[in-house]
Amino acid sequence: MSYQILVLVAVHAIVIAAAPTEVQEHGIKSLVNIGKVGSKSYFIDNTLRTWEQAKAFCESSGLYMSTIKDSGQADFLKGKIGISGFQGVYFLGARDAQIARALSWYNTYNAPESFSGLGWKNHIPSFQLCGTFNAVASDKHQGINFCAEKHLTLCQN
Numbered sequence: 001m002s003y004q005i006l007v008l009v010a011v012h013a014i015v016i017a018a019a020p021t022e023v024q025e026h027g028i029k030s031l032v033n034i035g036k037v038g039s040k041s042y043f044i045d046n047t048l049r050t051w052e053q054a055k056a057f058c059e060s061s062g063l064y065m066s067t068i069k070d071s072g073q074a075d076f077l078k079g080k081i082g083i084s085g086f087q088g089v090y091f092l093g094a095r096d097a098q099i100a101r102a103l104s105w106y107n108t109y110n111a112p113e114s115f116s117g118l119g120w121k122n123h124i125p126s127f128q129l130c131g132t133f134n135a136v137a138s139d140k141h142q143g144i145n146f147c148a149e150k151h152l153t154l155c156q157n
Contacts, residue, residue: 030045030046030047031043031044031045031061031063031155032044032045032084032085032086034080034083034084034086035076035080037072037073037076038072039157040073040156040157041156041157042066042076042077042080042154042155042156043061043063043154043155043156043157044084044085044086044090044152044153044154044155045057045152045153045155046085046088046152046153047152047153048150048151048152049091049150049151049152049153050147050148050149050150051091051095051130051147051148051151052147054091054151054153055091055093057153057155058153058155061155062157063155063156063157064093064155064156064157065091065092065093065153065154065155065156066090066092066093066133066154066155066156067092067093067094067156068092068133068142077133077135078140080135081135081136081137081140082137086135087135087136088135088136088151088152089132089133089134089135089136089143089145089151089152090132090133090135090151090152090153090154091130091131091132091151091152091153091154092130092131092132092133092142092154093131094130094131095129095130095131095147096128096129096130103120128146128147128148129144129145129146129147130144130145130146130147131143131144131145132144132145132151133154
């Protein structure tokens with residue numbers, strides 16, 4: 001009888017060990033699956049990164065940076081704050097326009113002209129502003145922060 005129990009325990013342990021989680025399927029152990037809304041699963045990683053680093057991390061994990069496109073997704077994320085380590089400021093997949101930044105004259109709102117031999121040259125990096133989700137119980141909101149700041153990572157499938 002004790003032999004049968006030992007075999008049963010061993011088989012149970014093998015079945016549990018072989019059952020992959022979504023996190024393990026993506027091969028990144030630091031990602032934590034905080035749940036699913038519709039067909040979208042959300043994963044967090046609490047390592048500080050710039051927006052570009054967070055994007056590269058999600059993509060190297062076979063995921064994308066998160067988007068919040070409806071109230072159901074927003075309500076789901078708000079409800080997960082404080083659970084499974086979901087606490088802090090997380091980068092989203094939003095950033096400023098994916099075209100060159102534009103200037104306008106403050107008093108006319110017209111674009112400045114370029115003259116022969118005197119054009120405009122952008123001296124700042126593109127994509128300076130990026131979206132964040134503030135997962136703090138007392139102050140839940142989507143925010144706009146500098147992409148070069150370091151925040152946590154929120155990925156989705």
